[in-house]
Amino acid sequence: MTKILLLGCGNMGGALLKAWAANTDHEFTVADPARPDLPEGVSQVGSVEDLGEQLFDYLIVALKPQLIDNVLPDYLPRLKPSGVISSIAAGYAAAKLAEHAPGRSVIRIMPNLPAVIGKGVSGLYAHGPVPETASSEIERLALCSSDIVWVDSEDMLDRLTAVAGSGPGYVFEILRAYVEAAEKLGFSKQDSLNLVLGTVRGTLELALDSDLSLEDLRKNVTSKGGTTAAGLHALNGEEEFSALIGRTLQAAYERAVELR
Ligand SMILES: NC(=O)c1ccc[n+]([C@@H]2O[C@H](COP(=O)([O-])OP(=O)(O)OC[C@H]3O[C@@H](n4cnc5c(N)ncnc54)[C@H](OP(=O)(O)O)[C@@H]3O)[C@@H](O)[C@H]2O)c1
Structure with a gap:
């Protein structure tokens, strides 16, 4: 034993x-x-x-x-x-x-x-x-x-x-900001939470089940000139979001190095 x-x-x-x-x-x-x-x-x-x-x-x-x-x-x-x-x-x-x-x-x-x-x-x-x-x-x-x-x-x-250990913290913060933005569009706190968490859960399960790349999945829900395209342009038009996520992981990694 x-x-x-x-x-x-x-x-x-x-x-x-x-x-x-x-x-x-x-x-x-x-x-x-x-x-x-x-x-x-x-x-x-x-x-x-x-x-x-x-x-x-x-x-x-x-x-x-x-x-x-x-x-x-x-x-x-x-x-x-x-x-x-x-x-x-x-x-x-x-x-x-x-x-x-x-x-x-x-x-x-x-x-x-x-x-x-x-x-x-x-x-x-x-x-x-x-x-x-x-x-x-x-x-x-x-x-x-x-x-x-x-x-x-x-x-x-x-x-x-930096990627996975601290990851839940980033995800909670992204979800919080997403819910806050839904409230600003006129939904109650509870409806905002249901809309955001439900959207994220369903999207995550779709991604886990799919053979397509994340990029292809995103392209498939983005019609030219549509609402998703407008939102995505605001989110990452100049790749600001990609850069922000890059800086987030880099900062966590640098802190891990300091703590060694
Ligand atoms: N929580 C996370 O998400 C997470 C993720 C990855 C890694 N970790 C790592 O996991 C480790 C534990 O984290 P945790 O969140 O579980 O901390 P925690 O809840 O404080 O657990 C530590 C336990 O050790 C006990 N303890 C204190 N002094 C002791 C002694 N002399 N002998 C034996 N046990 C003693 C504490 O008792 P008292 O409460 O009475 O002091 C407590 O029950 C940390 O090193 C952390 O870095 C945590």
Whole structure:
């Protein structure tokens, strides 16, 4: 039986754990003094002393990054000699995790918010030599709540964070502005929300189901001289929108680099 220790079990760690417990037969133990609401069969300890002599195959860090340096060293002795460290912490480099545990295999998982409803996209990065069994296992866990993309450098994981990790924030803001604009056209707040979220959901599902490129799908709904063409000209006539999205991702990536 694979034994997994989850260090920190808050919003993201707790959501991932639910998916892992429901979709694998591993033995999970949570180390978190907050006594979170746990899936059936998952054990919980408030401190490393409560673990006794137990040893684990995987230690998965789901703490806030600023706590890792203080908390992780206490738990490392509870990892088997062949054990692997994984982490979902944003802005805490694999190289720093490896410094805490020289010689250990380290795999970072970068989930994004929709993972809490099993619809995330996660980046995976294996730091240094990692056994095939460990990368397969971490991939299997990530797939419980998300699609996955492997990257081959920490820099690419920072780029992935700028695209997908921070992505839900951009999408919420775009939706908010879209709803606000609908209200300005005369709709109530509730009607605006229904119109915008319904339009976005339907359009997204169409795009996911279609073999056409996004550009072709857009062309197909844009008749020359029509309303969509007028709206699109205002949105991106001089490519201002494309440039804005480019600057958005670049700013998030640069911040990820600063946080390394
Ligand atoms: N939320 C997201 O969308 C998201 C996305 C990608 C990555 N992440 C990463 O996921 C990690 C966790 O984020 P989160 O949103 O789940 O944070 P969170 O809700 O604050 O969860 C962290 C948990 O760790 C617990 N904790 C604090 N001190 C501890 C200790 N000494 N030993 C064991 N557990 C301790 C906290 O308990 P208390 O609450 O009592 O302090 C809390 O339950 C972060 O590194 C973040 O970068 C989050």
